[in-house]
Amino acid sequence: MRRRQMHMSRAAQDALLPALQQLRAELKAFTEFPAHVLEAAEAAKDALVLPDKDATHLPLFTIDPPTSKDLDQAMHLERRPGGGYRVHYAIADVAAFVKPGGPLDAEAHDRIETLYFPDLKVPLYPPSISEGPASLLPDQVVPALLWQHDLDAYGNVTESTVSRAKVRSLAKLDYAGVQQDIDAGTARESVALLREIGKLREAVEAARGGVSVNLPDQEVTLKDGSFGLTYVAPLPVEGWNEQISLMTGMAAARIMLDSGTGILRTQKEQTDQAEVRRVHDIAKLLGIDWKPGVLYAALVNSLDPTDRKHMAFLSEATAMLLKAEYTTFRDHHIPEHTSHAAIAAPYTYSTAPLRRLVDRYTGALCVAACAGEDPPSWVLDALYCLPCDMARGKGKVADRRAVDLVEAAVLKDRVDEIFGGTVINTDAEDGKPKEGTVHLAEPAVMGRITSGAELDLGTGVQARLMRADPLFPGRHKVLFRTA
Structure with a gap:
C-alpha cells in the first residue's frame, strides 16, 4: 500500500508549527544527530570503496517528489530480444557506509525509520550520507544493489538476481512530469515502458488476489484564517512505480526462502467472521455494492480512492487484513506461514534502505545468496532481534497523529x-x-x-x-x- 502523503501550504505550516513541534517532542523525533554520529558519517564517506562491478553504462533514472534528495531507487526498463522485458533496478547500498556495531548502525537501530511530518522529515541516517553519496542522485557514481528482473510478455517474472555494482543515474524525474510525458507520447522508451510493465504487473497482481490501495494525498491550506483539507488523487504512474518495488520485494523474499535464511513481512488472512461481517456492513452502509462471491481484493481494486465514501471504506476496512509481522528464519528452518495476505505472495521490505532499517539487512542477504556465499555475520547476529527493532518504529504513529492534528486545525473554529x-x-x-x-x-x-x-x-x-x-x-x- 502506497503511503498517503500530506502537503501543507506555507501559511498552514507556520500556523501549525507549535503543534507539530509538540508532536515531535512527544515522539522523541529529533532532526539533529549527535556529533559522534555526524563524525562517523564523514569518516564513512572518506573510507568508501566502490564495487568492482561497473554498471555506469545503464541510463538509470529516478522518480520521486521534486524536493526529495534521499533517493533509494533508480531504474532502467527495456524490451528483451525475442519478447518480454528486462528491468534493472538499483537500490542504494547503505551497507557500504554503515559499519556494523558502529555509531551510524547504533543510531539507525535507535531511529528505525525516517519519520514524515507535514512540514519536514526526521531522517534515519544523517543527510550528509542519505542525501549525498549514498543517494541515487543524478550524475554521481555511487554504490548500489543492482537488481535484474527478466519478465515474459505477460509481465511474469522468469528470473531475478542482484549484485553490488557502481551505478550512475542520469535523470531525476518527478511523478507529474513522467505522467505528462507518458500521456503525451513524448517519454523516452525506458520511461514509457513503465506504463506497459506497470499495467502488466497490476494484472498479475489482480490474478493472484493481491490488494493495492493508493489513498489520495491530503492537501492542507490556510486562507483568510480558515484551514482547508482537500484530497489529491494519486497519479497512475505512482501505482506503476510501486509495482516495480513490489516485484522486487517478492523476488527478494523468494531468494531468501530458497537460500534458507531471511526476514519476511508476513500477514495472515482474517478468519474472524464477526469482523468479516462488520466490514461487509461498513461497505453496505457507505453505499458500496459488495456482491456475493466477490473477493475482498477484487472489491478493493475496483474502488476509487478519490470518492470520499470509498476512501472511508478503504481506511476502515483494513481490519479484513490482520496486522503484518516480521518473520525470521535461518539454516533452512522455514516457518509454516511465509505469505503476505494483501500481496498474496511471500514478500519482504528491500527497496528503501535509506528510510527503513530492515532493508539494509534483506539486501545483504539477497546479494550473498545470489553470489553463492554465506549470509554476512553482521546480519545473522541481528537477525532475530530485527522484528523487535522494527516494532519500535514510530512511522505509523507519526502519520496518524499528524492527520489527527491537521483535522483538528481544519475544524478548530467550528x-x-x-x-x-x-x-x-x-x-x-x-x-x-x-x-x-x-x-x-x-x-x-x-x-x-x-x-x-x-x-x-x-x-x-x-x-x-x-x-x-x-x-x-x-x-x-x-x-x-x-x-
Missing part, C-alpha cells in the same frame, strides 16, 4: 457546530458501545464520537463538535457527541 455523519465503527467489542468513529460527509474527516445511547454501526447521526484543538495533549484532538 466547535459546537453540528455535522451530518455516519457511524463507521463502534467500540462495542471492547465493552464501550457508546463510543466509536464517525465519518463526516463534509469535510471529509473521521473523528471520535460518544453518545448517550448505544451507537449502531452505519447509523446516520447528527454529530456536535465538542473539541477541535491541535494542541490538546490527549489522544483525541477531535471529539464529537451525538446531538
